[in-house]
Amino acid sequence: MNSEPSQRVLHEAASRGLRALAADERCRSAFTAPGSVLQDILSPAARRYVLAADRDEFLGHLAVLREKSYGITVEFVGEENSDPAQIEQVVQEYLSVLAHDPVPGQLGFDLSNVGLTVSRELALENSARIVEAAAAKGCEVVLSMERSPAVDAVLGVYRDLAERYENVGITLQAHLYRSEQDIAAVARPGRRVRLVKGAFQEPADVALGRGPALDARYLRFAEQLVDAGVRLSLATQDPEMLAQAKASGLLSRVDEIEMLHGVRPSLLREYRDAGFACRIYATYGENWWLHLLHRLAEHPPMVLTALADLADRGERTVGAGY
Structure with missing residues (x-):
């Protein structure tokens, strides 16, 4: 054997x-x-x-990807941040990106990078500044999801923002056991949801590990979300899952396929060439x-x-x- x-x-x-x-x-x-x-x-x-270390170089590079008919999400990379000056620097970075022409179609960021480690109130205030500026430019904002202890706070900020702004979406992690209930709570017709497997290492009683069971769960959640009228970003680089989604007809019902910049670009190109809407999640910065x-x-x-x-x-x- x-x-x-x-x-x-x-x-x-x-x-x-x-x-x-x-x-x-x-x-x-x-x-x-x-x-x-x-x-x-x-x-x-x-x-x-990571496309570039600084904003100007990064924004110049985006033109190359746009010309290839991809949607683009912009993130200024960072980690959990509790320094007020650095938090404000991150907020100003996003506001500067929004002042650039052409304006990116979508922004993404972690609440822990804009104040959540200090307080929920600060994260809400700073996120609202970015979301409001983005709305004025016709840009969408999709909040990232974080480690399991922060999920309630992230969803709380999202709900508060969604009551005031139409251009805000949320990321959900299929591997968390709680996501079944979270989907029911946030799935609303016309809203943007970005579905990922889950990037963080979590305890076994909190999240399902990688493998066939998680793949099946991911696809089931995707079906539930599109059935609820959500504009779903199917965020995965897994060729087997994409093939299953295509074979079942799910891929024709989602709003777009999203992949992280640099991870399997030829796979994303294959689906773009087949006529599916495709998005690149692009990042810049030094952290x-x-x-x-x-x-x-x-x-x-x-x-x-x-x-x-x-x-x-x-x-x-x-x-x-x-």
């Missing part, structure tokens, strides 16, 4: 390891330290997933530790690509593969 683990089992274990590494406070502290060696060494690998590790965890074989990127520190061609 072959005792070697299957490729799927190996990839799932590698994904758990990468997510654990992303959350390791020792690594995160080493990454943010002044003159960080870790940041310098890994930056060539991060450039595959990319979590973002890089979570992107590798989405498809662990990309670790080999990341190692190759470390050996090739040259400029990357924007839009390659798309």
Whole structure:
């Protein structure tokens, strides 16, 4: 009998390891330290997933992706933030993006990066500033979802915003057991919901692990959401799930397919060429530790690509593969 683990089992274990590494406070502290060696060494690998370090370069790169007929979501990468000055800097960054012409069609951000670690009230106030400015420019805002202890606070801020603004949407994580109830609470005709599997490492009694059961749950939730009239962003890089969604007819009912920039661009191009609306979730900034590790965890074989990127520190061609 072959005792070697299957490729799927190996990839799932590698994904758990990468997510654990992303959350390791020792690594995160080493990454943010002044003159960080870790940041310098890994930056060539991060450039595959983070379009640029600064806003002007990033906004210039977006034109290349727009010309290829993709929708674009913009995020200024960051982590949990409790410093008032840095929080305000993040808010101003989004307001500056909205002042740019052409205006991005959609923004995405974590509430923990705009004040949630300080208070729910501050997160609501800052989010409202961004959402209101976005509404004036015809731009949509989709709030990201965070680790399970923060879900109630994120949903609370979302509900308050949704009462006042039509251009705000929410991300839901299929792996959380509670998401069954959360879907029933937020699914409203015409509202935007971004459905993901879930990026964070969670306790076994809180979330379902990666595997066939989660895949089936994800597709079932997607069916429920479109049945409720939600404008659904099917946010996944999993080719098997997309194939199942296409075969069942679900893919023709969702609003769009969304993938993170740099993760399986040829797969997204395949669906764009087949006539499906496709979106690239694009990021910029320098605080990319979590973002890089979570992107590798989405498809662990990309670790080999990341190692190759470390050996090739040259400029990357924007839009390659798309």
